[in-house]
Amino acid sequence: MSEGAYQRLWDTSHVALQELLDQEQPLLQPVPDRERQSFQYRLSSLYLHYLGLLRRFDTLHDQMVQPQKRRLLRRLLDSVAGRVLELKDDLVRADLSEYHRLDRLLHDLKFTTADLEVPIPRYFLLEQSSILKERELMLAEILSRMEPVTSRERFPELRRTEAIILLQRAERARQGRLRAIFMREIRKEEERDRKIREEGWHKFSQDQAAVTIQKVWKGYLQRKRTQQDRRTEMEFIGMLPSPNKVESLGIMFQAGLRDDVRRLCQIEKEEELQLAMVKTHDSLRETEGPDIKEKLKEQIRQWFIECRALTGRFPDYPDESLGGSYLIFADKTPEQLKMELEAQVQESKKKDQEKNKEKEKEKKERKKKGKETKTRKGEADAILKVSPSKFIPVINAAHEEYITVWRSRHESVHPNQSFDPEMLRVEKRKEVEQEIRIQVDELMRQELKNLRLAVDREEERALKAPKKKTGKKTGKKKEKDLTPNRTLDSLFEELVVSGFLRKSQTVALKDYIGDYLYLGSTLSLANKLPMPSLFDIRQNVALYAVLRLGSPDIHSMAPLIRSILLVGPSGTGKKMLVKAVCTETGANLFDLSPDNLQGKYPGKTGAQMIVHMVFKVAQLLQPSVIWIGNAEKNFYKKVPKEEKEMEPKRIKKDLAKALRLLHPGDRVMLIGTTNQPQLAEMQGLCRTYERILLVPRPDYASRYVLWRQMIEAHRVHVTQGLDISALAKVSDGYTPGHIHQAVQSVLTERRVLQLSKRPLVASEFLGHLAKLEPVYREEEESLKDWYFKTPLGKKRLKLSKDQDAEEAKLAKEKKRK
Known part of the structure; x- marks a missing residue:
């Protein structure tokens, strides 16, 4: 495809995006439980359309060359992917299931099952290819220094005469088998001749022989012609692959080469933009910097004079934490600005008083709430609505930027797809103004202090900053670092040598083969709860693990999922899914399985140390996957006698603590696999693993x-x-x-x-x-x-x-x- 074709695809994508944004508002209104099916239908339709948009934006971001467009497309791609994850979360709450029966919706929208596939953005691996190569080299170097676990198998040596005798014996056996085959054929031929002599030979006339030969030949030709016609018909309706498969493979290969060429062009244009950004920043600072500085000073001095004329004294300079002089240039009069600064101090006092009153009210209302909790819970369950989205404002902002900047811009202005210098100057001018404003604030604070001393003979008045909120602490809980003096390289090497950090096999998620369940709605109408298909499992793993771990921007704003449990019989591909997550996101694979922990880091302090080390390195080398095989052993109801020495439950508490310390932006995920969950304590298992996916045998x-x-x-x-x-x-x-x-x-x-x-x-x-x-x-x-x-x-x-x-x-x- 040409750049013009991609531009037309971008235009049509924004038309579809505008239609979807118009459909978002009605879903925010609460719906009673009796309208659950219609609510699910509308929500599923929105989910499918956003999946299609995600596929389009991924293609555009991967193939468009213009670097400034790609920045906007990256924001659109991440925000649409995040919106898909939010809608998936809403679908689970509305459907009360991890799997959704969308076959009727697919039929209504004229979609295929290919439209249900979750596209994995290609930049996940392309942008961190160099980091992945460095980690592979580091891992290979550590493994090469380790002693080989198994010695090479040695074959017994043979003397020359013994080898010749062995070869002669094998050759005589081969000749004997051939002679036996020939003798069997000779005996069959003799038996056939004997039967003919005994029964008599039936002689055909010349005409009878010709008719018999013609009959056999015409029947053969007709059967061959019928088979050919049937094959042509099946190829026409798409039930058989076309014979021109080699030609199509050649065309696909050429298309792949063109895609690679466009990616190389992207790298060149991006490097040009980076150099231009530095040059433009420096030139603006040299040419326009002094004028901007003087202009800001004049405006601030004018503000000093106006405030002195209105209030009789010089104003308090806004603190840098409140925005500094940016507050002065917010199109407000000096009186309004002064009132806002004083109101900030008064608001903090009012909030403290209101909190004290609220605490007293809460104590009185607790008694009344005890009786009403059951009814309120029932009413809340009976109301369905979509939760407010964090990604919709980002999508709206990017959509508005496309409309104002890129929609009416003709490609003939920059036919070589290089950056727009005028747009770059506007962006860099804002950065330069911000840098100069901080410097000007420091100078003008000192000038204001000197004015007060000279004119009013008044010492400097410190602006009372608003008091910090004394509510619940919002921030990351910090764990005590058990390895404060250890470097990352030393911890990495120790985990590799101990066998807790492993090299994952390269497995693509698409290699987890499975088809869609086409009769889900039919079975549900017959009051049967259908088992999920392997297609559903692949889709959920892509949504819950791959999309979240692949991008820090998506992970920081999407609904937080720290852990997944894959439950199913052995052989259904649970470990393969774990490897696929690592392959698609470039994640490190840590193994905390009970079998792997046996005999390593004994005691309570040892368990704390290994969990701390694994989670510390996993957070420093994001993204990371921590895998626990046989996850039920960590939560045994009763530990079997033969496994008591293993102590399978010794990391149970430390694991739960470490998971609670993961926050949005920490691209670390715990994935457990088990085929005997009945042996585990249900409460502890469900607390540790937030999402439980049942992996069935294939239909x-x-x-x-x-x-x-x-x-x-x-x-x-x-x-x-x-x-x-x-x-x-x-x-x-x-x-x-x-x-x-x-x-x-x-x-x-x-x-x-x-x-x-x-x-x-x-x-x-x-x-x-x-x-x-x-x-x-x-x-x-x-x-x-x-x-x-x-x-x-x-x-x-x-x-x-x-x-x-x-x-x-x-x-x-x-x-x-």
């Missing part, structure tokens, strides 16, 4: 996609002879891990080489699947029952029961009528 649609893509990953072309649908049906109950093992066992290098002579069939996979233990329905039902004991699961179950009761009442009323 039919996901199994079909898994089989197909895993087979094609071995460079095997799936033909009509391989019945993928039958494999997906037979493998019900098997996890993605089981399917992966079966595919690897069958598609060896030798078998892939034989595909041209012996095509692949579905029955080859069945033997390997039979050796594996599937996930039985009872195990999945037990996990489902456990999930409905979690806080969100209880609310969801209660909502479904209430809906069933309302439907039953309506049915009875209809019968009476």
Whole structure:
């Protein structure tokens, strides 16, 4: 695409953005609980449209070259991503579920499941590529200094004569097998000749033989023609890949090269802008700086004179914490400014008096509130509304900047996509004015002091600053540093050597294969609570972990999520999701699993030290993922005898304390994985992990996609002879891990080489699947029952029961009528 095409995409994106901003205001009005479905529908529609905008802005930010446009697009991209996270949070509260059935909405909006995919901004990894390379080199250097854990396997040495005898034996065996095959064929041919001699040979006439040959040949040609017509029809309707796949791959490769070229141009233009920013700042300070300084001094002196004429004395100079002389130039008269400065002191006194009165009122009202809490809670639950957004003001400001600056600007002004020097001068002029204003404030404070001494013979009066609020302390709680004299490099090396900081495998989130649940609304209408699909899991991990950890701006303003728990049978890809989060965000992977803690840092102080070190390094090297495998062991109801030496619960309290110290902007996330959550204490587990995602075994649609893509990953072309649908049906109950093992066992290098002579069939996979233990329905039902004991699961179950009761009442009323 050309720059003009991207500009047109930007224009249409802002038209869609304006429509969405117009829809935001009605959702802020509270809605009664009986209108829950319509509220969910409107909220889901807004969520889907914002996802589409996020995809557009990601493409624009990744490919537009003009550096000043990219700065605005970056703000739009981050704020739209944050708005998507806020809407997801509202959807969870409205739906009382982590998973949403949007199939009916997709049908109404004419969207596909591709529109539900959460786009991961490409700048997450591109902007920190150099940092990631440095960390990889540091990690590789530390690992190279460590002693190898396992020694290389040594093979027994053979003498020359023994090796020759072994080769001769193998060759004689090969020749014997070939002779046996030839003899078997000879015996079959002799048996065939004997039967012909005994039964007699049927002789055809010349015409009969010709007719028989023609019949066979015409049937073969017709079958081949029918197959070709069917394949052409299937390609036309998009059910089979087109034969021009090689050409399309070449076109895609060329498009990828063009994208890389545009990214190189972005780097060049950005470097030009950075140099121009420094030069423009210096030139403005030299040329316009003295004039700005004198102008500010004259204005402040004029303010001194006007205040002296009106009030009879020189004014108090505003403190720098209140804005300094910026308050003077706020288009206000000297009397108004004086009143505001005095009002600030009086407001602090009034607030103190009001707080004392409020405390007395609270004591009186506590008794009355005890009886009304239950009814108020019920009323609050019955009202649905969208929570106020932190990102909407940012989106509005960026949208207004686009309208005023970029919408009417023609691309012919800067055809090479370089920066706009006039716009840069306006921005830098404001910075220079701010710097000079601070210097002028210091000079004018001294001049005001001298004027008071000379004219009024009055000592300097200090402006009474407003008292600090004596309410709840708002700020980060600081933990006592247990390693005050340690450098980051030494802590990093110690964690690597101890095995707590690991190198994560490169796994893309899109490699977690799974299809969408297309019958979610149908099942809900039949009063059945459907299990989530693997597509839902991938989507939630992208929203809860990847988008938040990838950008500090998004994390600082989005709803805070410190921890996630992935619950599901073994083999469903929970560890793969953890690795995918690290890959997509460039995060460090810390392992605090109970098995990894065994024998390391013993005692209570040791547990405190390792948790402190891990969280300290994780915060200094953001983004970071702290993984705990077998998370139920930290919250055992009863520790098994064989695991008492491991002490799995020893970091339980320190872990909870460290999590509470994480605040918005700290891109550190705890991700736990477990397949036996029933063994854990429910209350402690749910307090530590804020979001619990149930990872199910794959349904039919996901199994079909898994089989197909895993087979094609071995460079095997799936033909009509391989019945993928039958494999997906037979493998019900098997996890993605089981399917992966079966595919690897069958598609060896030798078998892939034989595909041209012996095509692949579905029955080859069945033997390997039979050796594996599937996930039985009872195990999945037990996990489902456990999930409905979690806080969100209880609310969801209660909502479904209430809906069933309302439907039953309506049915009875209809019968009476």
